[in-house]
Amino acid sequence: MGAAFWRHVPAGPPGTVWIPGGEFTMGSSELDALATERPAHRVRVSGFWMDAHEVTNAEFARFVAATGYVTTAQKKPDWEEMKKQVPPGTPRPDDSALVAGALVFTPPSGPVPLDDIGQWWRYVPGADWRHPEGPGSSIDGRDDYPVVNVCWDDACAYARWAGKRLPTEAEWELAARGGLEGNRFAWGDQAPPARLAPGQHGLANIWQGEFPHRNTQEDGYTLAAPVMSYPPNGYGLYDMAGNVWEWCADWYRVDEYRRRASDVALENPLGPTESFDPLDPYAPKRVIRGGSFLCHITYCESYRTAARRGGSPDTGSCHTGFRCVVSPSDIRPALESKSALDRPASR
Ligand SMILES: [Ca+2]
Numbered sequence: 561m562g563a564a565f566w567r568h569v570p571a572g573p574p575g576t577v578w579i580p581g582g583e584f585t586m587g588s589s590e591l592d593a594l595a596t597e598r599p600a601h602r603v604r605v606s607g608f609w610m611d612a613h614e615v616t617n618a619e620f621a622r623f624v625a626a627t628g629y630v631t632t633a634q635k636k637p638d639w640e641e642m643k644k645q646v647p648p649g650t651p652r653p654d655d656s657a658l659v660a661g662a663l664v665f666t667p668p669s670g671p672v673p674l675d676d677i678g679q680w681w682r683y684v685p686g687a688d689w690r691h692p693e694g695p696g697s698s699i700d701g702r703d704d705y706p707v708v709n710v711c712w713d714d715a716c717a718y719a720r721w722a723g724k725r726l727p728t729e730a731e732w733e734l735a736a737r738g739g740l741e742g743n744r745f746a747w748g749d750q751a752p753p754a755r756l757a758p759g760q761h762g763l764a765n766i767w768q769g770e771f772p773h774r775n776t777q778e779d780g781y782t783l784a785a786p787v788m789s790y791p792p793n794g795y796g797l798y799d800m801a802g803n804v805w806e807w808c809a810d811w812y813r814v815d816e817y818r819r820r821a822s823d824v825a826l827e828n829p830l831g832p833t834e835s836f837d838p839l840d841p842y843a844p845k846r847v848i849r850g851g852s853f854l855c856h857i858t859y860c861e862s863y864r865t866a867a868r869r870g871g872s873p874d875t876g877s878c879h880t881g882f883r884c885v886v887s888p889s890d891i892r893p894a895l896e897s898k899s900a901l902d903r904p905a906s907r
């Protein structure tokens with residue numbers, strides 16, 4: 561992108577940074593890439609503004625105060641909706657099980673098999689964005705922590721209210737790479753140190769110690785950290801690796817990149833028209849990116865730039881939040897007098 565264009569890019573909405581568009585390599589074909597991240601392929605994305613940090617409790621509280629919005633985790637689950645996402649013939653749970661809540665990380669007391677997430681995840685009645693760990697917990701003193709226990713629908717509702725939208729998965733990954741090419745992590749290729757020396761600052765809020773039962777907390781936090789507690793990437797974006805997972809707009813298909821592979825760069829891909837995950841065929845999923853405070857090198861290492869996963873769009877969890885983006889075209893009427901944005905960027 562030409563330097564002249566940079567000088568004329570107007571400031572975006574408060575709290576956002578401009579992510580210059582361009583062509584980049586999305587996904588990974590490296591040896592450690594998971595099947596869902598393969599193959600690496602070329603994608604071209606137009607420029608946009610992105611929230612510099614994950615949406616915070618204080619920001620979400622302003623949305624709720626202005627609109628009276630009630631999140632999905634605060635409502636009694638609807639069996640008619642739930643039964644579409646479970647194998648046919650699944651019996652209706654007892655009414656006592658159909659209660660409002662969210663998924664909360666509950667560490668076991670000792671080592672457990674890593675192939676059973678039920679060992680550390682629990683559906684906690686009463687867990688919602690105001691009660692991140694369930695009844696008895698609160699967001700008092702956590703204004704600048706990322707909002708959690710918000711599902712994809714809640715994130716979209718917030719984004720609409722804010723005059724923004726959720727990023728596409730391609731926008732998210734371009735932004736996470738911070739202007740670098742082929743980088744494994746938001747800051748470059750250097751893996752986060754397994755141990756931090758006293759006084760050494762962590763690169764991201766991830767899991768340290770032994771997952772999921774022992775967290776040595778060397779990066780300062782066992783669970784979520786206040787946003788912007790770790791260094792930003794090259795675009796000035798914070799926590800694009802770790803802290804909380806972030807909802808993207810796209811449906812999640814495990815084979816999406818294999819369907820895409822082509823010699824021609826894809827232009828602003830919007831993702832598939834429906835989700836596909838053979839391990840969980842009945843539950844539709846939206847993409848989440850960036851990993852969380854629970855990610856560890858021995859488990860999923862999802863703080864890598866190419867890492868991707870799917871989440872049920874109606875389910876909140878204590879390690880998933882979001883941030884928003886906005887395109888010049890989304891707010892063009894307000895910018896009509898600033899014609900710089902009408903000129904295509906040179907590449
Ligand atoms: Ca941590």
Ligand SMILES: [Ca+2]
Pocket residue numbers: 614799800801802803804805806850851
């Ligand atoms: Ca994050």
